[in-house]
Amino acid sequence: xQSVTQPDIHITVSEGASLELRCNYSYGATPYLFWxxxxxxxxxQLLLKYFSGDTLVQGIKGFEAEFKRSQSSFNLRKPSVxxxxxxxxxxxVAERDSSYKLIFGSGTRLLVRP
Amino acid sequence: xxxxxxxxxxxxxxIGQSMTLQCAQDMNHNYMYWYRQDPGMGLKLIYYSxxxxxxxxxxxxxxxxxxxxxxxxxxxxxxxxxxSQTSVYFCASRREGQIYEQYFGPGTRLTVx
Numbered sequence: 587x588q589s590v591t592q593p594d595i596h597i598t599v600s601e602g603a604s605l606e607l608r609c610n611y612s613y614g615a616t617p618y619l620f621w622x623x624x625x626x627x628x629x630x631q632l633l634l635k636y637f638s639g640d641t642l643v644q645g646i647k648g649f650e651a652e653f654k655r656s657q658s659s660f661n662l663r664k665p666s667v668x669x670x671x672x673x674x675x676x677x678x679v680a681e682r683d684s685s686y687k688l689i690f691g692s693g694t695r696l697l698v699r700p
Numbered sequence: 701x702x703x704x705x706x707x708x709x710x711x712x713x714x715i716g717q718s719m720t721l722q723c724a725q726d727m728n729h730n731y732m733y734w735y736r737q738d739p740g741m742g743l744k745l746i747y748y749s750x751x752x753x754x755x756x757x758x759x760x761x762x763x764x765x766x767x768x769x770x771x772x773x774x775x776x777x778x779x780x781x782x783x784s785q786t787s788v789y790f791c792a793s794r795r796e797g798q799i800y801e802q803y804f805g806p807g808t809r810l811t812v813x
Contacts, residue, residue, distance in 0.1 A: 630804040637799050690742030
């Protein structure tokens with residue numbers, strides 16, 4: 587069965603430091619991958635997505651992610667974290683059947699130290 | 701465009717009560733979804749719809765029902781509320797086609813006591 591694993595429940599970084607959030611997936615075919623961000627009390631906002639082509643994808647708010655098929659990973663990165671980036675981050679893979687439903691990882695909560 | 705809207709934002713139910721969570725989108729999306737998010741967990745799919753009149757079960761459908769009489773609306777019904785249904789419920793929609801992402805509503809926080 588398809589699955590998404592986010593091994594880090596919490597990550598704390600200092601403001602201005604770089605960030606990498608890990609995501610591993612299990613999927614038989616080429617996956618459609620997403621990163622969403624959820625600020626406290628808010629819904630989910632799409633940061634970026636990967637369908638095909640260039641394995642390094644750029645998103646909003648200065649985020650990027652790299653698809654590595656050999657490692658079944660889609661890690662999210664940001665070179666310099668801002669206090670406003672504190673939120674919960676979800677990696678997801680889309681089912682490639684008629685539903686296109688999303689399978690989510692359990693999320694990583696990012697805390698930013700001043 | 702308002703995007704995906706959900707009402708109510710918060711609700712407290714007693715065990716055994718019923719309620720309907722409303723979801724509407726104004727983007728003319730065919731696909732709509734209901735997810736629940738339990739504390740410390742990712743979202744799990746309850747039901748989805750690929751168009752008006754067509755619905756199907758997701759991963760955790762027990763205790764819920766849905767209908768899709770119009771493209772815009774996708775209500776989620778809880779018939780006999782149980783404490784296990786305490787959760788945050790998100791509705792989402794997407795365009796038809798492989799490459800499109802889902803757009804999410806702001807969520808409904810439901811507590812069953």
